[in-house]
Amino acid sequence: MGVVGALAVGTVGAAARVSASAPARAAATAFTEFFRNTPPLVQIYFLAFALPKLPGIGPHLVLPAVVAATLGLVLHQGAINIEILRAGLLAVPDGQSEAAAALGLSRIDQLRYVLVPQAVRISLPALGNNVISLFKNTTLVASIGVLDLFGEANDVIAQILVSAELFLTVGVVYVVCVALLGASFRALERRLSLAA
Amino acid sequence: MSSYLVALPALARGLGTTFVIALVSMALALTFGFVAGILRATLPRALDLPLLGAIEFLRGIPLLVLMYFLFFGLPQFGIHTGNNEAAIAALALYAGALASEIVRGAIVSIPAGQTEAAAALGLSRFAILRLVVIPQAVRRMLPPFVALFALIVESSSLAALIDVTDLLQAARQNVERDPNIALSVYTTVLIAYFLVNYPISIASRRLEKRLA
Numbered sequence: 001m002g003v004v005g006a007l008a009v010g011t012v013g014a015a016a017r018v019s020a021s022a023p024a025r026a027a028a029t030a031f032t033e034f035f036r037n038t039p040p041l042v043q044i045y046f047l048a049f050a051l052p053k054l055p056g057i058g059p060h061l062v063l064p065a066v067v068a069a070t071l072g073l074v075l076h077q078g079a080i081n082i083e084i085l086r087a088g089l090l091a092v093p094d095g096q097s098e099a100a101a102a103l104g105l106s107r108i109d110q111l112r113y114v115l116v117p118q119a120v121r122i123s124l125p126a127l128g129n130n131v132i133s134l135f136k137n138t139t140l141v142a143s144i145g146v147l148d149l150f151g152e153a154n155d156v157i158a159q160i161l162v163s164a165e166l167f168l169t170v171g172v173v174y175v176v177c178v179a180l181l182g183a184s185f186r187a188l189e190r191r192l193s194l195a196a
Numbered sequence: 197m198s199s200y201l202v203a204l205p206a207l208a209r210g211l212g213t214t215f216v217i218a219l220v221s222m223a224l225a226l227t228f229g230f231v232a233g234i235l236r237a238t239l240p241r242a243l244d245l246p247l248l249g250a251i252e253f254l255r256g257i258p259l260l261v262l263m264y265f266l267f268f269g270l271p272q273f274g275i276h277t278g279n280n281e282a283a284i285a286a287l288a289l290y291a292g293a294l295a296s297e298i299v300r301g302a303i304v305s306i307p308a309g310q311t312e313a314a315a316a317l318g319l320s321r322f323a324i325l326r327l328v329v330i331p332q333a334v335r336r337m338l339p340p341f342v343a344l345f346a347l348i349v350e351s352s353s354l355a356a357l358i359d360v361t362d363l364l365q366a367a368r369q370n371v372e373r374d375p376n377i378a379l380s381v382y383t384t385v386l387i388a389y390f391l392v393n394y395p396i397s398i399a400s401r402r403l404e405k406r407l408a
Contacts, residue, residue: 033394033397034390036397037346037350037389037390037393037394037397038350038386038389038390038393039349039350039351039353039364039389040350041353041354041356041357042353042362042364042382042385042386042389043386045364045367045368045382045385046382046385046386049371049375049378049382050378050379050381050382050383053375053376053379054379067297076326091351097267119384136256136257136258136259137258138258138261139258139260139261140260141352142260143357156307164265164268164269164272164273166269167261167264167265167269168265168385169271171257171258171261171262171265172263174256174257174261175252175253175256175257178255178256179252181255182249
């Protein structure tokens with residue numbers, strides 16, 4: 001869910017950052033800079049504990065812990081995706097969008113059929129790294145009391161007080177998952193690469 | 197509002213702790229990164245493998261798990277780590293693994309012609325590395341190192357979870373005392389982290405453009 005959300009944020013944000021509308025560009029830039037430059041853990045705390053204190057609408061914004069944590073990760077990792085995809089879009093040669101415009105495609109269609117497919121290919125290694133970092137950051141979810149793999153270990157420790165082996169086990173599970181994710185992204189890159 | 201004002205000095209002290217932890221971790225990570233990175237760029241493949249394994253492990257493990265292992269796990273082997281030490285050690289190991297990749301990448305990106313020319317001039321392998329390759333590689337390391345520092349500042353907030361009184365932990369303690377100041381305190385903390393990290397990430401981008 002976090003990955004899909006972060007990709008959606010990234011796509012919309014990157015489109016806004018290269019759009020012709022100055023306010024859209026400014027808003028997307030501000031969003032990216034703010035969420036990229038603040039710690040995801042602090043964002044999660046803000047969403048979970050500070051948001052409900054907003055005067056007026058606050059009491060309606062009491063988010064379940066898992067929602068606050070997911071949202072925090074989506075915002076942070078999404079902001080990074082915006083930067084990655086924007087760089088990818090800018091790396092597509094100008095001739096591509098000019099040719100697409102000459103064929104009569106609208107700006108949206110240019111993005112959809114011509115620019116984004118190429119930008120995704122360029123951005124794939126960085127996007128893969130970001131998915132991996134999102135995966136590792138899910139450990140932060142445990143800190144506000146949502147059980148994931150890591151939270152489970154914490155709970156078991158509380159019961160039986162054997163921690164070193166448990167943390168090592170959890171660490172190894174993560175390392176293996178990260179290695180698998182990394183390998184699948186490299187395979188995907190190879191499949192999508194044009195150079196024979 | 198008044199208890200928000202009371203909380204401010206504690207937040208400022210927390211920010212100071214965040215800085216100290218980030219700076220010490222960065223210094224250790226750079227040391228570790230240079231040693232491991234240079235070794236990785238120069239060692240033959242067979243000797244390089246264990247180092248590669250260790251670095252990949254450190255890069256693959258979530259920082260929080262590493263921190264918890266050092267803080268809660270090590271005492272089981274008779275090694276007692278304080279909160280600050282465990283937080284700094286975890287950050288230094290994690291960032292050091294990333295730094296070693298930066299160092300290695302920069303060293304191997306220097307064209308082979310440089311090494312060959314230096315060898316033709318009769319320089320020893322060590323002298324080639326010290327006088328020719330590393331001075332050129334350091335330029336390429338600067339932007340990613342600055343970005344790494346921003347990542348360390350950001351990641352140091354995890355130390356709050358092992359009870360280090362950094363900026364985030366100072367906020368948590370004060371909000372615990374008076375839940376009504378949660379909004380103002382956490383907003384302040386977000387802005388404080390932003391004010392620290394935004395200039396750093398701008399500096400990294402500027403450097404990248406200038407050195408490109």
